[in-house]
Amino acid sequence: MMQDTALDRILMRSGGALLALLWFVPLAYAIWAAFHPAAFEARFDLTAPLTLGNFSAAWQQAPFARYFLNTFLLVAMILAAQLVLCTLAAFAFARLSFPGKSILFALILLQLLVMPDILLVENYKTMRALGLVDSILAIGLPYFASGFAIFLLRQTFMTIPKELDEAARIEGCSLLGVLWRVYVPLGKPAMLAFGLVSVSHHWNNFLWPLIITNSVETRPLTVGLSIFATTDSGTSWAVINAATLMTAAPLLLGFLLFQRQFVQSFMRAGIK
Amino acid sequence: MVKREWIYAWALLLPAFVFLITFTHLPAVQTLINSLYTTPKGRRAAMFTGLGNYQQMLSDPVFLKAMVNSGIYALVTILASILLALAMALLVHRSFRGVGLMRMSFFTPTVLPLIAVANIWLFFYAPGFGLIDQIRVFFGLASANYAGQPDTALYAVAAVTIWKEAGFFMIFFLAALQTVPETLREAAAIEGCSRWTFFRRVTLPLIMPTTLFVSVNAVINAFRLVDHVFVMTKGGPDNASMLLLYYIFETGFRYWDTAYAGALTMVLIAILAAVGIGQFFLADKRVHYR
Numbered sequence: 199m200m201q202d203t204a205l206d207r208i209l210m211r212s213g214g215a216l217l218a219l220l221w222f223v224p225l226a227y228a229i230w231a232a233f234h235p236a237a238f239e240a241r242f243d244l245t246a247p248l249t250l251g252n253f254s255a256a257w258q259q260a261p262f263a264r265y266f267l268n269t270f271l272l273v274a275m276i277l278a279a280q281l282v283l284c285t286l287a288a289f290a291f292a293r294l295s296f297p298g299k300s301i302l303f304a305l306i307l308l309q310l311l312v313m314p315d316i317l318l319v320e321n322y323k324t325m326r327a328l329g330l331v332d333s334i335l336a337i338g339l340p341y342f343a344s345g346f347a348i349f350l351l352r353q354t355f356m357t358i359p360k361e362l363d364e365a366a367r368i369e370g371c372s373l374l375g376v377l378w379r380v381y382v383p384l385g386k387p388a389m390l391a392f393g394l395v396s397v398s399h400h401w402n403n404f405l406w407p408l409i410i411t412n413s414v415e416t417r418p419l420t421v422g423l424s425i426f427a428t429t430d431s432g433t434s435w436a437v438i439n440a441a442t443l444m445t446a447a448p449l450l451l452g453f454l455l456f457q458r459q460f461v462q463s464f465m466r467a468g469i470k
Numbered sequence: 471m472v473k474r475e476w477i478y479a480w481a482l483l484l485p486a487f488v489f490l491i492t493f494t495h496l497p498a499v500q501t502l503i504n505s506l507y508t509t510p511k512g513r514r515a516a517m518f519t520g521l522g523n524y525q526q527m528l529s530d531p532v533f534l535k536a537m538v539n540s541g542i543y544a545l546v547t548i549l550a551s552i553l554l555a556l557a558m559a560l561l562v563h564r565s566f567r568g569v570g571l572m573r574m575s576f577f578t579p580t581v582l583p584l585i586a587v588a589n590i591w592l593f594f595y596a597p598g599f600g601l602i603d604q605i606r607v608f609f610g611l612a613s614a615n616y617a618g619q620p621d622t623a624l625y626a627v628a629a630v631t632i633w634k635e636a637g638f639f640m641i642f643f644l645a646a647l648q649t650v651p652e653t654l655r656e657a658a659a660i661e662g663c664s665r666w667t668f669f670r671r672v673t674l675p676l677i678m679p680t681t682l683f684v685s686v687n688a689v690i691n692a693f694r695l696v697d698h699v700f701v702m703t704k705g706g707p708d709n710a711s712m713l714l715l716y717y718i719f720e721t722g723f724r725y726w727d728t729a730y731a732g733a734l735t736m737v738l739i740a741i742l743a744a745v746g747i748g749q750f751f752l753a754d755k756r757v758h759y760r
Contacts, residue, residue: 214572215572217558217561223601227593283489290482294479294482295479296475296479308494309490311746313494315694320496320497320498320500324497342489343488373478398581404583404584404585405715423583423585424700445586446581450582454574461641464638
């Protein structure tokens with residue numbers, strides 16, 4: 199074992215602490231501004247009074263309640279559709295043999311490279327043709343069939359022992375019955391991991407929702423926040439920071455409570 | 471003869487493929503086709519121009535600027551975020567008191583919306599009262615507007631990307647460092663090998679596949695992540711922070727030149743495809759498909 203000298207250890211740890219502190223500064227600065235009156239937004243005085251006034255001001259100045267509802271509906275709809283569609287497809291790829299299997303799978307993998315996020319113009323035309331411009335459904339539709347989810351679930355399903363599958367069939371289970379009783383329960387950890395990634399991705403998504411929505415009734419939080427923050431109505435930085443933290447709060451809280459799951463899910467999502 | 475199993479398989483795939491083809495494959499092909507035509511205007515229908523849109527790019531100063539910027543942006547964000555991610559992983563991969571807090575501090579930016587992050591940083595950069603400017607003034611320097619000056623805007627945007635990405639990449643290096651066998655470390659200690667030599671000769675080669683994988687992700691993100699540009703600079707000032715995807719948005723949805731936007735999208739697809747093919751030939755797949 200290479201012996202760490204005491205000096206080594208001190209250097210490594212103080213270096214780490216310094217970098218960690220530096221990394222936290224932007225967020226800390228925003229938190230400071232959000233919880234203090236505007237007069238203290240850039241003045242660091244430990245005796246400055248704390249306030250929630252910036253949050254209530256932001257809540258009143260823009261329809262954040264509606265934006266929250268829209269985002270919530272959006273991520274729930276996308277996740278539900280993704281889980282159903284991708285579980286079915288992943289099951290076919292993992293356990294059935296049929297002509298065209300490898301070509302179809304290659305088409306799925308292609309989506310990992312050419313994501314709907316960059317096909318903005320054509321997808322906008324499609325939505326216009328379907329009469330769906332400015333609807334929450336239109337924000338979600340391009341993401342319903344996720345190549346990544348199909349890939350992840352297929353990998354998971356392939357590790358499930360075939361004997362379980364065969365036993366269920368001998369018991370008289372139909373194909374969908376096997377999927378529902380054997381594969382779905384055993385695939386839950388993978389689905390949970392994918393769920394966390396999907397929810398945080400679509401909670402944070404901005405460009406496509408910006409293009410396809412143009413009213414309060416459909417706009418998700420990210421788009422609402424960008425409009426709120428850029429209006430030159432003299433909104434103070436303190437209020438903008440409060441709105442910003444509010445937008446990120448649900449994910450941030452979820453992350454603080456379920457750190458391990460978040461980190462592991464993001465890692466699984468990265469390693470495709 | 472068509473087997474029953476085939477029918478089941480195709481039926482299971484059908485719903486996913488309807489969406490996949492409608493919103494990914496068809497639009498991709500349609501983008502290619504439309505990029506060979508002019509944009510229909512009023513009564514004038516789209517006309518075939520062949521590579522006309524692509525020729526227009528070569529003499530379009532904004533496009534050339536966006537390409538140069540995207541290149542600089544990619545290079546800066548990739549190098550900095552990978553080096554920082556590796557440093558972070560090395561600093562926190564042993565457990566000691568407070569390590570959990572450090573990891574949390576590094577990883578938290580990953581879960582924040584990029585658009586929210588942009589607001590936070592804009593405040594951070596704000597001339598006059600932003601923290602960076604306060605520090606400058608404290609040291610007697612002139613006030614500066616990092617996001618609003620042509621020579622710093624691109625780097626101001628890149629810094630945000632690095633801040634957000636480094637912690638995400640760190641978790642892959644952390645996982646890779648766990649796989650470096652303890653026996654190697656012991657052997658190296660017996661040989662009297664220095665910490666730096668061990669890192670260079672043992673650790674670094676062992677985590678090379680992870681580095682490659684992280685690099686590919688960093689390249690893709692460098693072309694995909696533009697949300698913060700909308701809040702911080704809008705591509706300006708004077709196109710100083712114009713990036714390819716942001717230019718596609720402007721062309722397609724501000725000037726409604728959809729054919730030219732299609733041609734620009736094809737450039738982006740070509741870049742992403744090149745990255746994907748490169749990864750396919752370079753990557754040691756066994757490492758990732760455990």
